[in-house]
Amino acid sequence: MSNTIPYKIYLSENELPKAWYNLRADMKNKPAPLLNPGTLQPLTADELAPIFCEELIKQELDDTTRFIPIPQEIRDFYKMYRPSPLIRAYCLEEKLQTPAKIYYKFEGNNTSGSHKLNSAIAQAYYAKKQGLKGVTTETGAGQWGTALSMACAYLGLDCKVYMVKVSYEQKPFRREVMRTYGASVTPSPSMETNVGRKILAENPGTTGSLGCAISEAVEAAASLEGYRYVLGSVLNQVLLHQSVIGEETKAALDKYGVKPDMIIGCAGGGSNLGGLIGPFMREKLLGEADYDIVAVEPASCPSFTRGVFAYDFCDTGKVCPLAKMYTLGSGFIPAPNHAGGLRYHGMSPVLSQLYHDGYMRAVAVPQTEVFEAAEMFARVEGILPAPESSHAIKVAIDEAMRCKETGEEKTIVFGLTGTGYFDMVAYEKFHDGKMDDYIPTEEDLAKFRKTLPEM
Amino acid sequence: MSNTIPYKIYLSENELPKAWYNLRADMKNKPAPLLNPGTLQPLTADELAPIFCEELIKQELDDTTRFIPIPQEIRDFYKMYRPSPLIRAYCLEEKLQTPAKIYYKFEGNNTSGSHKLNSAIAQAYYAKKQGLKGVTTETGAGQWGTALSMACAYLGLDCKVYMVKVSYEQKPFRREVMRTYGASVTPSPSMETNVGRKILAENPGTTGSLGCAISEAVEAAASLEGYRYVLGSVLNQVLLHQSVIGEETKAALDKYGVKPDMIIGCAGGGSNLGGLIGPFMREKLLGEADYDIVAVEPASCPSFTRGVFAYDFCDTGKVCPLAKMYTLGSGFIPAPNHAGGLRYHGMSPVLSQLYHDGYMRAVAVPQTEVFEAAEMFARVEGILPAPESSHAIKVAIDEAMRCKETGEEKTIVFGLTGTGYFDMVAYEKFHDGKMDDYIPTEEDLAKFRKTLPEM
Numbered sequence: 001m002s003n004t005i006p007y008k009i010y011l012s013e014n015e016l017p018k019a020w021y022n023l024r025a026d027m028k029n030k031p032a033p034l035l036n037p038g039t040l041q042p043l044t045a046d047e048l049a050p051i052f053c054e055e056l057i058k059q060e061l062d063d064t065t066r067f068i069p070i071p072q073e074i075r076d077f078y079k080m081y082r083p084s085p086l087i088r089a090y091c092l093e094e095k096l097q098t099p100a101k102i103y104y105k106f107e108g109n110n111t112s113g114s115h116k117l118n119s120a121i122a123q124a125y126y127a128k129k130q131g132l133k134g135v136t137t138e139t140g141a142g143q144w145g146t147a148l149s150m151a152c153a154y155l156g157l158d159c160k161v162y163m164v165k166v167s168y169e170q171k172p173f174r175r176e177v178m179r180t181y182g183a184s185v186t187p188s189p190s191m192e193t194n195v196g197r198k199i200l201a202e203n204p205g206t207t208g209s210l211g212c213a214i215s216e217a218v219e220a221a222a223s224l225e226g227y228r229y230v231l232g233s234v235l236n237q238v239l240l241h242q243s244v245i246g247e248e249t250k251a252a253l254d255k256y257g258v259k260p261d262m263i264i265g266c267a268g269g270g271s272n273l274g275g276l277i278g279p280f281m282r283e284k285l286l287g288e289a290d291y292d293i294v295a296v297e298p299a300s301c302p303s304f305t306r307g308v309f310a311y312d313f314c315d316t317g318k319v320c321p322l323a324k325m326y327t328l329g330s331g332f333i334p335a336p337n338h339a340g341g342l343r344y345h346g347m348s349p350v351l352s353q354l355y356h357d358g359y360m361r362a363v364a365v366p367q368t369e370v371f372e373a374a375e376m377f378a379r380v381e382g383i384l385p386a387p388e389s390s391h392a393i394k395v396a397i398d399e400a401m402r403c404k405e406t407g408e409e410k411t412i413v414f415g416l417t418g419t420g421y422f423d424m425v426a427y428e429k430f431h432d433g434k435m436d437d438y439i440p441t442e443e444d445l446a447k448f449r450k451t452l453p454e455m
Numbered sequence: 456m457s458n459t460i461p462y463k464i465y466l467s468e469n470e471l472p473k474a475w476y477n478l479r480a481d482m483k484n485k486p487a488p489l490l491n492p493g494t495l496q497p498l499t500a501d502e503l504a505p506i507f508c509e510e511l512i513k514q515e516l517d518d519t520t521r522f523i524p525i526p527q528e529i530r531d532f533y534k535m536y537r538p539s540p541l542i543r544a545y546c547l548e549e550k551l552q553t554p555a556k557i558y559y560k561f562e563g564n565n566t567s568g569s570h571k572l573n574s575a576i577a578q579a580y581y582a583k584k585q586g587l588k589g590v591t592t593e594t595g596a597g598q599w600g601t602a603l604s605m606a607c608a609y610l611g612l613d614c615k616v617y618m619v620k621v622s623y624e625q626k627p628f629r630r631e632v633m634r635t636y637g638a639s640v641t642p643s644p645s646m647e648t649n650v651g652r653k654i655l656a657e658n659p660g661t662t663g664s665l666g667c668a669i670s671e672a673v674e675a676a677a678s679l680e681g682y683r684y685v686l687g688s689v690l691n692q693v694l695l696h697q698s699v700i701g702e703e704t705k706a707a708l709d710k711y712g713v714k715p716d717m718i719i720g721c722a723g724g725g726s727n728l729g730g731l732i733g734p735f736m737r738e739k740l741l742g743e744a745d746y747d748i749v750a751v752e753p754a755s756c757p758s759f760t761r762g763v764f765a766y767d768f769c770d771t772g773k774v775c776p777l778a779k780m781y782t783l784g785s786g787f788i789p790a791p792n793h794a795g796g797l798r799y800h801g802m803s804p805v806l807s808q809l810y811h812d813g814y815m816r817a818v819a820v821p822q823t824e825v826f827e828a829a830e831m832f833a834r835v836e837g838i839l840p841a842p843e844s845s846h847a848i849k850v851a852i853d854e855a856m857r858c859k860e861t862g863e864e865k866t867i868v869f870g871l872t873g874t875g876y877f878d879m880v881a882y883e884k885f886h887d888g889k890m891d892d893y894i895p896t897e898e899d900l901a902k903f904r905k906t907l908p909e910m
Contacts (some may be wrong), residue, residue, distance in 0.1 A: 013463070154835065419566070428627065428634075
């Protein structure tokens with residue numbers, strides 16, 4: 001291992017990106033606008049104002065400004081855990097005996113355990129700057145909720161989290177992390193909101209869903225004085241904030257003159273992938289370079305590979321705007337034994353448009369193979385990966401094995417979005433052979449597709 | 456925050472220490488030798504050979520060689536997560552409004568979640584080099600077991616962990632991390648060993664203890680072909696391996712011309728503190744500089760502050776050697792509601808001797824105050840600390856507040872040994888007000904002291 005490229009490429013704090021990159025500015029076909037769920041007309045900034053912070057609305061609607069400066073206060077917070085390392089997977093390469101060169105951008109070295117913090121601090125900052133008292137949000141397994149709690153604690157902002165009830169009960173540890181950061185955490189559906197009461201009346205005993213928690217958080221933000229709603233994925237603004245991942249990755253590679261052939265990221269709502277690919281997609285859109293850009297999704301929740309590109313609701317309660325995206329239908333329910341994360345029915349409108357226009361491709365992978373890849377990765381690289389991130393690991397390993405057959409010396413970069421410390425129940429299932437690989441049938445998908453709005 | 460010292464000082468991989476520092480070489484009064492529990496005579500290398508690896512025995516008994524080169528293979532592994540950052544606690548300083556300058560060496564950025572990995576990889580490496588099949592060990596909450604599992608997985612060595620039964624049952628997540636790394640984990644006491652069967656016969660229904668798990672792991676190593684026993688704290692060799700913490704800390708401070716006034720570390724068996732203080736204690740022993748060196752222990756398990764300096768057994772089953780150390784007696788049982796770690800009855804013989812000779816001091820702190828400090832730290836510095844590490848945080852904050860009163864601009868360095876992701880049950884107790892501050896009475900301590908051997 002006498003290579004001159006170190007195991008971990010750390011940029012200095014001075015090299016932290018000074019601006020977020022707005023991918024939309026370079027897209028010929030812009031993502032379609034969000035629609036008002038009542039009128040089905042494009043949403044205006046005024047209509048969004050009761051729900052979102054002013055500055056974030058501007059960012060959400062801005063599809064022309066290429067670079068948006070990162071406020072100094074946010075950069076100071078970033079310095080607590082960024083620049084994050086770009087790691088050369090020497091040990092994995094050796095284990096696989098592949099001629100491929102593998103790098104991963106590791107976003108798990110912070111207490112929220114994932115990249116979510118990059119957008120959480122930005123959203124909390126603009127809420128604070130607007131003079132708000134607090135923010136509301138939803139969380140499933142809790143990564144986003146944890147990240148937002150951390151950001152709010154830092155800024156002295158109130159944080160109300162609606163947590164999917166089954167996670168609240170079965171994953172008490174994430175809940176306790178959020179409480180440590182001073183957030184109030186409510187199991188959803190709750191009796192606190194109209195939509196929660198309605199869902200409980202219709203489905204007594206329901207254990208909740210992400211779509212339902214979103215509806216509750218949005219209602220709470222709209223009805224509470226001095227609160228707004230914030231969201232950790234899907235939205236354009238989130239991809240904007242997450243662009244620090246890709247900018248750092250590119251800067252670190254450039255330092256050593258490395259040009260990747262392939263960029264791989266897991267995709268649930270698209271926050272990580274959209275951030276990771278930024279500068280590479282920029283070159284691709286401008287015709288300056290080509291990269292093989294791959295989104296990886298679970299076979300049990302295949303929005304890209306088996307969904308439709310259409311306007312759909314972002315939430316189950318249908319109180320949120322409609323977005324044009326690859327979707328399985330807002331009524332989609334992931335398989336109950338799906339432990340591996342990435343269970344959202346839709347996908348970032350930006351990524352959806354890019355995928356639709358052929359700038360990236362997508363693959364769907366079954367759950368057991370993802371955990372096999374995760375375990376192998378953990379043993380050789382030392383990092384216990386989040387199930388979500390492990391989707392990208394799986395495809396990177398597959399490609400490295402293909403290179404072994406062909407002799408290609410491809411350079412592969414993937415996003416390792418986070419750690420799996422709070423996912424040991426899923427790992428336990430895997431160890432005990434209790435994990436299965438449910439893949440929805442065409443009939444299943446047709447049923448969920450019926451929940452799409454008629455337009 | 457326009458200070459030229461960055462938030463995180465990262466050394467480059469080239470600056471990773473090339474040798475471990477052997478503190479004993481510079482001690483005028485060497486730590487007393489380990490004794491054979493049968494003959495009460497100093498243990499020879501031959502007597503230790505059935506239990507420990509050959510090279511590690513050499514390191515254990517060597518109190519003259521100052522620097523021992525780190526084998527390249529171990530340095531390569533270290534590069535996966537080292538050099539670890541030295542962090543300037545700007546946010547904590549601002550929160551406290553103190554003139555003190557606070558730094559912490561953060562050892563939690565690896566999957567084992569603590570500094571334990573530094574010695575785990577060294578011990579596993581020497582076992583592998585000796586051609587052994589595997590190693591045995593004990594673990595309580597599981598930090599050491601996780602670290603050893605990771606190291607063994609990396610080297611392809613079998614790993615048998617005896618885990619205190621109450622932790623095995625109540626903390627299944629750490630167990631699953633160890634299984635992810637391919638270790639076999641047995642709840643202790645078990646029916647697999649003579650000492651386990653004996654303890655179970657005498658105390659049916661016992662939930663185990665660390666001292667008992669040690670006895671089982673030692674017996675297993677001695678009776679299995681091709682296995683040896685390894686231990687994560689207390690031993691001289693462990694302090695040797697952990698010296699990378701202190702060497703890196705000193706190198707990072709030197710880079711910015713910073714000379715600390717005070718070095719603070721939590722102390723259970725002494726592995727972290729012994730490693731952290733290395734180069735500072737070296738200067739102190741050689742009369743080149745002075746530092747205020749402070750060990751922090753829980754008030755509920757006060758080995759330094761209320762123990763005696765005497766020969767004692769290292770385990771409950773009394774199969775292990777005797778060490779001269781500060782001890783509460785090998786029959787010591789920590790309070791059942793003690794959630795904050797650091798519950799070993801004894802202390803590193805090296806640190807014990809240094810403490811006895813006046814080169815360092817010790818303070819004991821109550822549990823609730825430790826968690827208050829931990830929560831404040833988490834909110835401002837973003838890192839969720841392990842309860843063990845939080846003992847050092849507590850004393851660092853106390854000192855910073857004292858500086859605020861006096862106006863002193865002290866430079867304080869403390870060891871942040873790990874993260875608290877697997878300690879959320881303890882945090883939950885704290886949030887729910889169910890934590891109490893049991894402090895053993897003089898009568899309690901006198902009772903445990905009776906378990907000391909008569910010599």
